[in-house]
Amino acid sequence: MINLKIGIPKAMLYYKYNVLWKTFFTELGCEIVISKDTNKEILEKGITYSIDESCLASKIFIGHVFSLIGKCDYIFIPRFCSYKNKDVTCVKFNALYDICSNIFDNIHIITYNLDYLKGENEISGFLKIGRELGKGYIKTLKAYLKAKRKFKQQNELDADKQSLFLKNNKTDKLNVLVVSHPYILHDELLGKPIISYLKKLDSNLIYADVVDKKHIKDGWKKFSTTLYWKDSKELLNGLNNYLDYVDGIVFISVFTCGPDSLVTELCTRKIKDKPCLNLILDELNSDTGIQTRLESFTDVLNDKKKVLLYG
Amino acid sequence: MVNKLEILENNKDIKKAKVSFPHLGNYYIPIYSLLLRTLDNVDILIPPRMTKKTMEIGEKYSPDFVCTPFKYNLGNFIESLDRGANVLIQAGGGCRFGYYAELQEQILYDLGYNFTFITLFDAKGVDIFKVYKKFKIINPKLKFISFSYNFLLTIKMVNVLDKLENKIRSIISFEVNKGEIDKIHNNLLKELKLIKNFKELKKINRKYGDILNDIELDRSKSKLKVGIVGELYTAMEPFSSFFLEKELSKMNIEVKRYTTATYLLFEKGKEEKKLIENANKYIKYALGADGTESVAHSKELCESGYDGIIHIKPFGCTPEINAIPILQKISKDYKVPIIYFTFDMQTSETGIKTRLEAFYDMLKMKKEAQNA
Ligand code: SF4
Numbered sequence: 215m216i217n218l219k220i221g222i223p224k225a226m227l228y229y230k231y232n233v234l235w236k237t238f239f240t241e242l243g244c245e246i247v248i249s250k251d252t253n254k255e256i257l258e259k260g261i262t263y264s265i266d267e268s269c270l271a272s273k274i275f276i277g278h279v280f281s282l283i284g285k286c287d288y289i290f291i292p293r294f295c296s297y298k299n300k301d302v303t304c305v306k307f308n309a310l311y312d313i314c315s316n317i318f319d320n321i322h323i324i325t326y327n328l329d330y331l332k333g334e335n336e337i338s339g340f341l342k343i344g345r346e347l348g349k350g351y352i353k354t355l356k357a358y359l360k361a362k363r364k365f366k367q368q369n370e371l372d373a374d375k376q377s378l379f380l381k382n383n384k385t386d387k388l389n390v391l392v393v394s395h396p397y398i399l400h401d402e403l404l405g406k407p408i409i410s411y412l413k414k415l416d417s418n419l420i421y422a423d424v425v426d427k428k429h430i431k432d433g434w435k436k437f438s439t440t441l442y443w444k445d446s447k448e449l450l451n452g453l454n455n456y457l458d459y460v461d462g463i464v465f466i467s468v469f470t471c472g473p474d475s476l477v478t479e480l481c482t483r484k485i486k487d488k489p490c491l492n493l494i495l496d497e498l499n500s501d502t503g504i505q506t507r508l509e510s511f512t513d514v515l516n517d518k519k520k521v522l523l524y525g
Numbered sequence: 526m527v528n529k530l531e532i533l534e535n536n537k538d539i540k541k542a543k544v545s546f547p548h549l550g551n552y553y554i555p556i557y558s559l560l561l562r563t564l565d566n567v568d569i570l571i572p573p574r575m576t577k578k579t580m581e582i583g584e585k586y587s588p589d590f591v592c593t594p595f596k597y598n599l600g601n602f603i604e605s606l607d608r609g610a611n612v613l614i615q616a617g618g619g620c621r622f623g624y625y626a627e628l629q630e631q632i633l634y635d636l637g638y639n640f641t642f643i644t645l646f647d648a649k650g651v652d653i654f655k656v657y658k659k660f661k662i663i664n665p666k667l668k669f670i671s672f673s674y675n676f677l678l679t680i681k682m683v684n685v686l687d688k689l690e691n692k693i694r695s696i697i698s699f700e701v702n703k704g705e706i707d708k709i710h711n712n713l714l715k716e717l718k719l720i721k722n723f724k725e726l727k728k729i730n731r732k733y734g735d736i737l738n739d740i741e742l743d744r745s746k747s748k749l750k751v752g753i754v755g756e757l758y759t760a761m762e763p764f765s766s767f768f769l770e771k772e773l774s775k776m777n778i779e780v781k782r783y784t785t786a787t788y789l790l791f792e793k794g795k796e797e798k799k800l801i802e803n804a805n806k807y808i809k810y811a812l813g814a815d816g817t818e819s820v821a822h823s824k825e826l827c828e829s830g831y832d833g834i835i836h837i838k839p840f841g842c843t844p845e846i847n848a849i850p851i852l853q854k855i856s857k858d859y860k861v862p863i864i865y866f867t868f869d870m871q872t873s874e875t876g877i878k879t880r881l882e883a884f885y886d887m888l889k890m891k892k893e894a895q896n897a
Contacts, residue, residue, distance in 0.1 A: 309812040311809060312808045312812060315809070316808075440626065470843075475589060475590035476628055479628060
């Protein structure tokens with residue numbers, strides 16, 4: 215029997231759930247095709263197939279989906295809406311499935327729907343996928359449980375690594391906290407160039423999205439009383455957790471992102487004692503423009519640090 | 526966080542509380558009337574009419590990519606504060622609306638204003654008891670029984686207003702005596718504002734229902750019917766769409782619009798499942814905020830013989846952007862033209878008008894070709 219090929223777009227929540235998804239499909243005996251790192255062509259296709267005003271992250275996602283058409287049996291596009299404690303996702307995630315099924319005629323999508331408020335939880339979603347792919351109940355359940363375990367382990371491992379680094383960090387390099395959705399931060403064209411430039415400017419990078427999600431739950435309350443976006447809350451939990459260890463904070467978001475425009479604004483208004491830089495990326499950004507801003511930002515941080523150290 | 530009651534009491538020493546709220550179409554009337562009837566211990570300030578200035582002030586102090594309604598609301602608040610308001614009420618709820626309040630409050634504090642900010646609803650919906658508690662902050666003597674009476678009366682008022690305005694929307698393009706309906710509309714608003722009980726409301730409802738039924742209409746004039754779908758604020762606040770509906774009526778186009786406060790408060794929640802079912806050829810899930818409605822209603826309009834559809838939204842409105850690719854498909858399948866308007870501070874009014882005229886010409890030509 216030939217294995218089913220499942221295509222996974224390397225964009226959006228892939229960066230959060232990839233261990234979960236990859237383990238699950240592998241355990242089911244599927245072959246996985248992951249789209250390439252974002253490149254110019256993926257970006258351009260994404261722009262072509264998207265409504266102009268869409269956020270850049272979703273355009274990139276569409277480009278990845280396009281790049282997988284014809285290369286697999288199914289493209290995996292889950293739908294996210296609400297979580298256990300009534301938190302919700304950005305509404306973009308409500309619609310990616312339907313957007314893709316309408317703009318691409320020749321697409322086969324496999325999906326699950328995470329919408330706790332409507333009684334759609336993760337496990338029932340994964341079991342449904344198993345059924346659809348003709349895998350047995352027990353096999354699917356086992357695959358899910360294993361995937362979930364690995365996913366949690368990975369999350370803890372990453373968080374521990376970062377905490378450990380902070381504790382043992384004896385260098386007098388700058389510590390810069392980056393607050394950004396993982397799909398922006400780790401994207402080849404969006405966040406990666408910024409990360410490597412900051413490293414080149416001799417800073418240690420701390421990532422707000424890497425935080426022990428099991429134990430750190432309430433940090434966001436320091437910045438907001440009414441926030442209800444799950445991903446923003448998690449970022450702010452990280453922000454709060456690492457705030458004391460860092461010299462400055464870089465917020466990275468993308469053009470027309472609604473949630474971030476509100477959340478970043480509120481944070482920068484509330485954080486009075488640490489310099490903040492707010493970068494908003496769009497299709498036309500020039501690297502040099504951003505590099506200049508990063509340079510002057512780290513200059514400010516360095517000056518501040520010197521004053522602190524030597525009076 | 527400073528205790529809200531404390532601020533208010535401190536305020537009272539200096540001056541009497543003055544309560545204000547942001548604009549949304551003609552709903553300032555039921556809101557004003559509710560405040561008037563339940564907060565007899567304070568002054569109520571209807572924010573100044575929206576102008577270009579309101580937009581500019583709002584824009585100036587808002588973060589860049591926040592959507593236009595945020596900026597309008599903020600503009601309303603600042604204009605009210607400058608006129609002495611010291612208690613601001615924000616409704617809350619909806620897509621990002623829920624989170625608006627918190628940031629607006631922060632921005633206004635940072636600007637140095639001294640005021641109390643009250644958010645009526647949270648993301649979870651309307652809870653009359655919670656709203657009552659908020660009102661009690663302002664008027665400690667307020668009894669629940671009297672509040673609930675007035676609250677229900679206000680809701681009924683909104684229903685009546687929506688019903689009559691829906692009627693107006695559907696007939697205004699046929700009126701024989703130009704300007705007649707506008708005058709009636711204005712009188713309606715004036716009378717509605719002063720209502721004190723259900724009996725009076727009933728009387729007004731009947732009176733204006735009759736007046737509108739008796740208006741001389743010439744139905745031969747207009748041959749085009751257009752539906753408006755899209756984001757709720759843009760649909761309900763005429764200023765934010767450059768008075769789009771007025772323009773349409775000038776072109777003798779009959780207009781249907783689904784979005785009203787009545788719809789949002791009472792029908793939307795019940796309807797969602799049905800809407801998705803009806804549109805299941807296109808969507809499997811809800812698209813967020815009003816996106817599902819835009820899709821399902823557009824399909825419905827196409828199926829019930831409308832000549833065209835106008836989709837409106839503020840710049841960067843994600844749920845409506847979600848809906849657009851699907852609307853494009855519907856438009857293609859049913860061969861009903863859909864025009865997309867985005868409104869923000871940079872939108873040029875003439876640009877919109879030109880596109881609207883072109884759209885009108887196209888619909889007319891299409892219709893004539895069909896009839897020929
Ligand atoms: S949170 Fe922002 S970047 Fe992420 S999907 Fe929503 S609009 Fe796009």
